[in-house]
Amino acid sequence: VSKRITATDVAAAVGVSRSTVSFVLNHTPGQTISPAVRQRVFQEADRLGYSPDPHARALASGQSRIVLVLLPEWPVEFLFSEMLEQASHVLDDAGYTLVTTDPRRAEHTQRLWRSLRPDIVLSIGAMPQRQEDELVHAGLRIMAPDPAAVRSLTVGPAMQVEHLRSLGHRRISFAGTAVAAFREMNATRRAEVRRYAGRNAMALRTANVRPENVARVLDRWLDDGVTAVAAFNDNAAALVVGAALRQGIRIPDDLSVIGHDDAPLAALLTPALTTIRFDLAELGRAFARRALAGLRMEATEQFSEDSILMQLVERESTGAIAPRDTATGIR
Amino acid sequence: VSKRITATDVAAAVGVSRSTVSFVLNHTPGQTISPAVRQRVFQEADRLGYSPDPHARALASGQSRIVLVLLPEWPVEFLFSEMLEQASHVLDDAGYTLVTTDPRRAEHTQRLWRSLRPDIVLSIGAMPQRQEDELVHAGLRIMAPDPAAVRSLTVGPAMQVEHLRSLGHRRISFAGTAVAAFREMNATRRAEVRRYAGRNAMALRTANVRPENVARVLDRWLDDGVTAVAAFNDNAAALVVGAALRQGIRIPDDLSVIGHDDAPLAALLTPALTTIRFDLAELGRAFARRALAGLRMEATEQFSEDSILMQLVERESTGAIAPRDTATGIR
DNA sequence: CTGAAAGCGCTTACAG
DNA sequence: CTGAAAGCGCTTACAG
Numbered sequence: 001v002s003k004r005i006t007a008t009d010v011a012a013a014v015g016v017s018r019s020t021v022s023f024v025l026n027h028t029p030g031q032t033i034s035p036a037v038r039q040r041v042f043q044e045a046d047r048l049g050y051s052p053d054p055h056a057r058a059l060a061s062g063q064s065r066i067v068l069v070l071l072p073e074w075p076v077e078f079l080f081s082e083m084l085e086q087a088s089h090v091l092d093d094a095g096y097t098l099v100t101t102d103p104r105r106a107e108h109t110q111r112l113w114r115s116l117r118p119d120i121v122l123s124i125g126a127m128p129q130r131q132e133d134e135l136v137h138a139g140l141r142i143m144a145p146d147p148a149a150v151r152s153l154t155v156g157p158a159m160q161v162e163h164l165r166s167l168g169h170r171r172i173s174f175a176g177t178a179v180a181a182f183r184e185m186n187a188t189r190r191a192e193v194r195r196y197a198g199r200n201a202m203a204l205r206t207a208n209v210r211p212e213n214v215a216r217v218l219d220r221w222l223d224d225g226v227t228a229v230a231a232f233n234d235n236a237a238a239l240v241v242g243a244a245l246r247q248g249i250r251i252p253d254d255l256s257v258i259g260h261d262d263a264p265l266a267a268l269l270t271p272a273l274t275t276i277r278f279d280l281a282e283l284g285r286a287f288a289r290r291a292l293a294g295l296r297m298e299a300t301e302q303f304s305e306d307s308i309l310m311q312l313v314e315r316e317s318t319g320a321i322a323p324r325d326t327a328t329g330i331r
Numbered sequence: 332v333s334k335r336i337t338a339t340d341v342a343a344a345v346g347v348s349r350s351t352v353s354f355v356l357n358h359t360p361g362q363t364i365s366p367a368v369r370q371r372v373f374q375e376a377d378r379l380g381y382s383p384d385p386h387a388r389a390l391a392s393g394q395s396r397i398v399l400v401l402l403p404e405w406p407v408e409f410l411f412s413e414m415l416e417q418a419s420h421v422l423d424d425a426g427y428t429l430v431t432t433d434p435r436r437a438e439h440t441q442r443l444w445r446s447l448r449p450d451i452v453l454s455i456g457a458m459p460q461r462q463e464d465e466l467v468h469a470g471l472r473i474m475a476p477d478p479a480a481v482r483s484l485t486v487g488p489a490m491q492v493e494h495l496r497s498l499g500h501r502r503i504s505f506a507g508t509a510v511a512a513f514r515e516m517n518a519t520r521r522a523e524v525r526r527y528a529g530r531n532a533m534a535l536r537t538a539n540v541r542p543e544n545v546a547r548v549l550d551r552w553l554d555d556g557v558t559a560v561a562a563f564n565d566n567a568a569a570l571v572v573g574a575a576l577r578q579g580i581r582i583p584d585d586l587s588v589i590g591h592d593d594a595p596l597a598a599l600l601t602p603a604l605t606t607i608r609f610d611l612a613e614l615g616r617a618f619a620r621r622a623l624a625g626l627r628m629e630a631t632e633q634f635s636e637d638s639i640l641m642q643l644v645e646r647e648s649t650g651a652i653a654p655r656d657t658a659t660g661i662r
Numbered sequence: 663c664t665g666a667a668a669g670c671g672c673t674t675a676c677a678g
Numbered sequence: 679c680t681g682a683a684a685g686c687g688c689t690t691a692c693a694g
Contacts, residue, residue: 265596
């Protein structure tokens with residue numbers, strides 16, 4: 001680590017000025033540089049192991065070439081890695097670097113965007129107003145997620161209900177979560193379930209389940225003739241399944257349960273959980289393209305509502321409504 | 332966002348030179364600046380909303396004040412957030428910023444450390460030699476994890492076996508994972524189980540389980556008189572539990588199963604999984620202190636081997652060996 | 663005790 | 679078509 005290699009070293013090795021080195025390496029348009037020189041610059045830069053000082057570059061150009069993504073507090077970490085990997089590729093090709101941070105960490109350490117000065121910051125989910133204000137106040141450019149993409153991500157609850165409906169269920173429940181961090185998302189998914197169930201004239205019960213109350217809640221639902229439950233996520237679904245199993249209620253014979261998110265546990269539960277899976281690879285790419293458009297101040301390409309972001313994963317925890325249930329008089 | 336506020340603006344507002352502003356804001360030692368001036372600098376900086384350009388600062392000082400952490404490919408994302416939150420606090424207090432990246436993303440985009448130029452990069456687990464070479468070649472300072480801390484993180488398997496032993500089990504199995512990414516860690520945990528079981532004269536079977544082979548493997552183990560299984564992680568444990576349940580084998584009456592990591596699914600399984608929990612908050616702080624020592628080129632404080640990083644979480648999937656098993660002649 | 667000035671390593675008008 | 683030079687916003691010896 002004796003001495004850092006700078007553009008001056010490369011320029012000297014090739015026998016041109018530092019400007020020329022900069023022009024070549026940055027592919028600056030509108031410069032007329034002979035192919036021979038061009039090649040030698042690349043060659044020497046490579047040979048010397050030169051990599052431009054990002055801070056000097058940021059200072060001179062006024063751009064950090066960093067895109068900061070604020071991770072949502074969703075219960076879906078297992079989904080982000082795929083999405084961010086894709087986004088990372090797209091941004092990388094455009095010369096930008098993707099940096100992510102957990103909002104919990106950002107909470108206590110306001111320094112991240114101060115010490116990185118990203119060119120743009122975006123969040124995967126909706127950005128809390130307070131945070132948005134703070135970023136704008138700090139002079140940072142922010143970009144809201146594509147409304148169409150966000151909308152596409154909310155079709156899961158309707159898919160849950162439609163799946164249950166197609167199996168003959170007409171009296172269902174929504175098992176929400178009591179986890180504080182998911183409060184808002186819980187409300188959103190519950191509203192979607194309610195809307196879809198209402199449109200199809202299905203009876204709906206709702207409650208937030210916790211380990212302590214899930215047995216009681218389940219009893220009430222069964223008394224009300226509920227034959228299937230759509231859960232906020234796979235964890236909530238697992239809670240319901242567990243309570244049912246402990247009471248000798250058979251899944252799916254006596255009760256169908258569908259989760260949401262396809263968390264790792266969904267496939268590992270016994271019975272394995274039917275759930276809704278996200279396909280976020282495409283969303284990751286769209287996300288990155290949107291960020292780039294924002295950086296170039298271009299109009300953003302509209303996210304296609306037809307993109308299939310969510311799909312039903314049918315496993316063991318849901319089944320057709322049992323004959324004896326209909327005999328009981330439940331429609 | 333009209334015009335960026337710079338140190339010059341603050342200096343002008345207070346009526347001192349830029350140097351003085353810099354000295355005050357950085358708490359540069361060895362400077363004699365009157366308390367009155369000091370206060371007015373802070374005041375004006377605050378009023379104007381001044382925050383120093385990190386890139387200019389990095390360029391001038393030769394330090395980015397960024398600590399880059401490479402996340403391991405462990406199946407324990409749910410543990411990192413707590414650990415990193417703690418590490419983040421400690422670093423923040425020292426004026427450093429913690430940035431993390433997923434190794435999968437780093438794989439395809441070599442740019443992250445080039446575009447951030449962290450002062451130091453560390454990884455939570457052991458760093459692959461290839462990656463280490465690459466970082467060193469790029470002129471970055473790296474810091475290996477504290478060997479004592481790493482060692483403390485490997486006591487889980489022994490705890491699993493000890494728990495089973497204390498319940499009377501003498502013939503046990505290790506259910507490894509077949510997931511490629513955990514290959515090395517799987518080998519480590521298996522070796523620890525083997526060592527501890529051997530020392531206590533317990534019979535041991537081992538196999539890696541997959542959804543397709545777990546039923547067969549389980550049959551073989553039961554034929555061999557195995558009464559308990561220690562799993563690589565909770566996922567592997569869930570696989571074993573699922574296979575057992577489907578075959579009518581009762582857990583823990585007929586077979587005890589203990590997992591590792593206390594993943595979210597452990598508490599949600601029916602029966603709920605006994606497992607090993609990490610307490611990484613303390614490790615996070617130790618980790619950050621080690622990074623700081625490395626940055627200051629100080630000797631690193633030795634991680635206390637007595638720190639309790641792992642603990643047993645006893646739930647429903649393990650129990651004392653059934654009487655009829657001893658009657659069968661198994662010791 | 664404080665400030666003028668050099669320098670960090672780039673980018674990018676601008677002059678030749 | 680190429681290079682000399684100013685400038686980005688800081689830090690930090692150094693001079694007074």
